[in-house]
Amino acid sequence: MIEALTLVLASSVRLALPLAFAACGEYIAERSGTINISIEAMMLGGAFSAVFGASITGSAATGLICGVLAGLLVGFVHANFSHRLTVNTYVVGLTLNLLVLGLTSFLLDLVVLRPSQVAVFAVPLLSDLPVIGPALFAQRWPAYLLWPLLPAIWYAMYRTRWGLQMRASGENPSAVDASGIDVNRRRREGLLLCGLLSGLGGAYLAVGEVGMFNQNMTSGRGYVVIAAVIFGAWTLRGAMAGCLVFGAADAMRLALPALGVQLNPQLLVASPYILALLAMVLFARSNRSPSALGKPFARGLP
Amino acid sequence: MRPELLGASPVHGEAAPAVELQGITKRYGTTIACDDVHLSVASGEIHGLLGQNGAGKSTLVKILLGLVSRDAGQILLHGRPTEIPDPFAAAELGLAMVHQHFSLVNELTVWENVTLGDTGRPDADATCELVRSIGERYGLVVDPLARVEDLSTGQRQRVEIIKCLRRDPGILILDEPTSVLTLSDSRELFSVLRRVAQDEQRTVILISHKLDEILNATDRVTIMRSGRVVAQRRTSEVDERELAREMVGRELSKWVAASALGNLDALVDPALSKDPAMFTAVRPVEDRPAVRMRIDSAVASRDGRPLLQGLTLELRAGEILGLAGIEGNGQHAIGDLLSSLLPLDSGEVRVDGVPVPAGRPGAMHHAGIGVIPEDRHQSGCVLDMSVAENLVLSAVPSVSRRGFVSRRRMRERAEELIERFEIATPSPDTPMRDLSGGNQQKVVLARELSQQPKILVAAYPTRGLDVGAIEYMTEQLHEASRAGIGVLLISTELEEILTLSHRIAVIHRGAVVGEMPRMDVDIERLGMLMGGQQA
Numbered sequence: 001m002i003e004a005l006t007l008v009l010a011s012s013v014r015l016a017l018p019l020a021f022a023a024c025g026e027y028i029a030e031r032s033g034t035i036n037i038s039i040e041a042m043m044l045g046g047a048f049s050a051v052f053g054a055s056i057t058g059s060a061a062t063g064l065i066c067g068v069l070a071g072l073l074v075g076f077v078h079a080n081f082s083h084r085l086t087v088n089t090y091v092v093g094l095t096l097n098l099l100v101l102g103l104t105s106f107l108l109d110l111v112v113l114r115p116s117q118v119a120v121f122a123v124p125l126l127s128d129l130p131v132i133g134p135a136l137f138a139q140r141w142p143a144y145l146l147w148p149l150l151p152a153i154w155y156a157m158y159r160t161r162w163g164l165q166m167r168a169s170g171e172n173p174s175a176v177d178a179s180g181i182d183v184n185r186r187r188r189e190g191l192l193l194c195g196l197l198s199g200l201g202g203a204y205l206a207v208g209e210v211g212m213f214n215q216n217m218t219s220g221r222g223y224v225v226i227a228a229v230i231f232g233a234w235t236l237r238g239a240m241a242g243c244l245v246f247g248a249a250d251a252m253r254l255a256l257p258a259l260g261v262q263l264n265p266q267l268l269v270a271s272p273y274i275l276a277l278l279a280m281v282l283f284a285r286s287n288r289s290p291s292a293l294g295k296p297f298a299r300g301l302p
Numbered sequence: 303m304r305p306e307l308l309g310a311s312p313v314h315g316e317a318a319p320a321v322e323l324q325g326i327t328k329r330y331g332t333t334i335a336c337d338d339v340h341l342s343v344a345s346g347e348i349h350g351l352l353g354q355n356g357a358g359k360s361t362l363v364k365i366l367l368g369l370v371s372r373d374a375g376q377i378l379l380h381g382r383p384t385e386i387p388d389p390f391a392a393a394e395l396g397l398a399m400v401h402q403h404f405s406l407v408n409e410l411t412v413w414e415n416v417t418l419g420d421t422g423r424p425d426a427d428a429t430c431e432l433v434r435s436i437g438e439r440y441g442l443v444v445d446p447l448a449r450v451e452d453l454s455t456g457q458r459q460r461v462e463i464i465k466c467l468r469r470d471p472g473i474l475i476l477d478e479p480t481s482v483l484t485l486s487d488s489r490e491l492f493s494v495l496r497r498v499a500q501d502e503q504r505t506v507i508l509i510s511h512k513l514d515e516i517l518n519a520t521d522r523v524t525i526m527r528s529g530r531v532v533a534q535r536r537t538s539e540v541d542e543r544e545l546a547r548e549m550v551g552r553e554l555s556k557w558v559a560a561s562a563l564g565n566l567d568a569l570v571d572p573a574l575s576k577d578p579a580m581f582t583a584v585r586p587v588e589d590r591p592a593v594r595m596r597i598d599s600a601v602a603s604r605d606g607r608p609l610l611q612g613l614t615l616e617l618r619a620g621e622i623l624g625l626a627g628i629e630g631n632g633q634h635a636i637g638d639l640l641s642s643l644l645p646l647d648s649g650e651v652r653v654d655g656v657p658v659p660a661g662r663p664g665a666m667h668h669a670g671i672g673v674i675p676e677d678r679h680q681s682g683c684v685l686d687m688s689v690a691e692n693l694v695l696s697a698v699p700s701v702s703r704r705g706f707v708s709r710r711r712m713r714e715r716a717e718e719l720i721e722r723f724e725i726a727t728p729s730p731d732t733p734m735r736d737l738s739g740g741n742q743q744k745v746v747l748a749r750e751l752s753q754q755p756k757i758l759v760a761a762y763p764t765r766g767l768d769v770g771a772i773e774y775m776t777e778q779l780h781e782a783s784r785a786g787i788g789v790l791l792i793s794t795e796l797e798e799i800l801t802l803s804h805r806i807a808v809i810h811r812g813a814v815v816g817e818m819p820r821m822d823v824d825i826e827r828l829g830m831l832m833g834g835q836q837a
Contacts, residue, residue, distance in 0.1 A: 159424075160423065160424070161417075161420070161421065161422065161423060161424050164410075164414055164417070164418065164424055165418070167407075167409075167410070168407045168410060168414075168418055171407045171408065171409045171410070172405070172406070172407040172408065174405060175405035175406060175407050175418070176407070176418065177389070178369070178389055178399075178401065178405045179389070179405075179418045179419030180388065180389045180390030180393055180419050181418070181419065288409075288605070290409075291408070291409070
């Protein structure tokens with residue numbers, strides 16, 4: 001029993017990690033007022049570029065950087081379309097999602113990708129802890145980036161002037177504008193950071209967990225990340241908890257048959273998404289989202 | 303900039319005026335918001351900018367603050383031509399504004415709001431200390447650690463003013479500052495302004511459409527009408543009558559002037575009750591006619607925030623009941639409730655004794671409740687549809703057969719209503735967007751009254767209208783009440799309430815906290831009730 005628990009927990013954390021990186025980015029973007037649905041494109045683009053970069057250079061770590069850059073590129077396009085040219089952010093997001101899905105599928109046929117994976121780094125002693133040891137201290141090395149990342153993001157959002165302006169932009173952009181702050185610039189920065197972190201999430205999925213790229217490999221994980229941020233009531237801590245919940249659902253999907261539980265396989269495959277849907281329905285109403293979330297800001301008369 | 307300001311002698315001084323606008327012009331499409339405006343404000347004075355809604359006052363100060371760019375003209379600060387490209391530049395030049403709708407971020411704390419426009423690392427302790435010390439100096443007490451959403455409107459305005467004063471501005475601009483304040487909060491505000499102007503030689507520009515505010519609080523006044531400056535006067539040398547005439551452009555009876563232009567004192571002057579216009583307006587309704595509508599202990603909330611908390615209200619046939627209160631105390635919820643937009647957690651609404659299911663679409667309408675919504679652009683009409691279509695919007699079955707609308711019958715009906723309600727429109731097919739605000743409101747009124755409702759809910763029916771349109775609406779609502787319709791008037795403007803109502807009820811925190819007949823109105827008591835004090 002303990003063995004099974006250890007296994008499921010380790011696999012939950014493993015599956016939650018790509019979501020967690022992306023959720024950090026989505027959290028920043030949403031707090032500044034953008035519901036960033038192109039996060040799917042950021043993750044998918046990140047995943048492909050990571051494996052592509054690793055195949056060319058032969059270094060998985062370089063691949064990781066390529067993934068980050070791809071996410072950043074998607075973020076840059078989205079940011080300029082929706083917060084400079086004020087094109088509807090959902091139209092931009094959907095277009096980007098379709099574009100990147102098509103592009104990566106197309107390129108997959110053109111280029112030869114070689115499997116590539118970053119190394120596991122087991123923290124001495126700690127990784128031998130019962131139950132939580134393998135889950136927390138025996139991951140592939142980029143996973144440990146999350147540890148400094150979380151407090152850094154919290155500090156940036158709650159202790160710096162930039163963070164104050166970001167949060168205020170998501171709540172009352174006109175007030176922020178009247179204070180002489182460029183709202184759309186803050187929102188573009190939010191999207192760029194989201195692209196950077198989501199690209200890392202996608203790259204981690206590809207060269208961290210799987211070691212390879214397949215067509216549509218993120219398969220809706222971006223939307224699950226959006227659900228996780230809603231689940232977490234737009235707090236960083238809550239979003240991380242949401243990622244863990246969805247990671248656990250994914251892990252159960254893999255573990256239940258192995259543990260001998262018989263369930264409809266289609267239902268199992270769908271379970272994380274059903275959970276995400278439920279979370280959105282249940283939590284979207286009761287939690288207070290940023291007041292100006294999803295509302296474009298244009299200067300001028302109110 | 304500071305020493306220079308201190309050196310300038312107030313009002314009579316020979317020094318260059320603190321602010322001088324020359325030939326400012328601004329067009330929005332074909333409408334001219336400001337037309338060759340000249341304005342000069344001296345250091346150390348409180349300068350009133352008076353005008354009706356749409357006269358161009360707000361646009362003018364937005365230009366001054368760098369929020370709107372001008373088409374022509376020049377801005378001089380202390381005699382020097384100055385460019386103000388954005389709000390940041392305005393702040394640098396010592397211009398600060400208290401906005402009409404608070405520009406505070408509700409989810410942040412007071413100190414976070416105060417420090418929002420600064421640069422450098424935010425310092426919680428220093429900012430809190432700053433908020434406290436400014437609060438002490440001007441008598442603006444507020445807890446720097448409180449969240450803005452938990453504050454009352456009066457407290458929010460204090461935060462807004464602290465936000466301005468901490469920048470040590472030479473020029474402080476207030477845009478309709480009392481529209482959301484109680485009477486006592488307003489008085490407190492004016493004493494703060496007096497201190498700011500007299501003791502510290504700052505310049506204050508006060509934008510208002512209320513005569514008594516201008517008369518009581520300012521040293522000089524500039525009057526604007528349709529985008530032009532029509533007069534500039536020393537406040538001590540004018541009376542309200544002259545101000546009203548300049549503002550409206552024609553002579554008004556004292557009663558109309560008082561009601562339409564915001565002169566509370568005149569409205570409760572006992573001498574006025576001999577005025578026949580006033581007497582028919584506020585006469586008590588005789589021998590208690592039947593109760594048309596009863597809202598009984600209504601409780602409602604949205605997203606966990608209470609909106610109505612046990613509100614009870616009775617509306618009789620042929621009376622106009624004015625529901626007075628400070629903005630944000632449940633007026634909006636009452637409007638939503640009676641438009642079937644808000645379900646009740648408990649309590650009920652009865653029309654002629656029959657319970658009406660709250661929140662079911664169309665139920666209130668079918669029960670005979672007509673609503674003139676508070677925002678006619680958003681929920682009152684469809685701007686891109688024609689006048690005729692808007693006029694039949696809630697009575698489509700009467701002009702259609704088997705699901706097809708008869709254009710001929712729609713046109714006939716529209717023409718009949720246009721004539722009856724004197725709607726000025728080139729044709730029934732003109733888009734609603736092209737009508738003036740007053741005529742748009744007439745369309746909404748015509749549509750609702752043509753349904754022969756038992757009850758008419760009028761939310762802020764004269765907001766943003768010019769004096770002629772206000773007179774018309776007043777007449778029509780009285781007419782409706784004489785025809786036996788129970789009229790519920792929802793408004794935050796006491797002038798509107800006092801002009802129209804037979805009976806006044808006060809709403810505070812989602813409940814009716816007191817009521818009085820219009821004839822025996824007591825402004826002090828009304829103000830205390832609105833502020834939530836027992837009276």
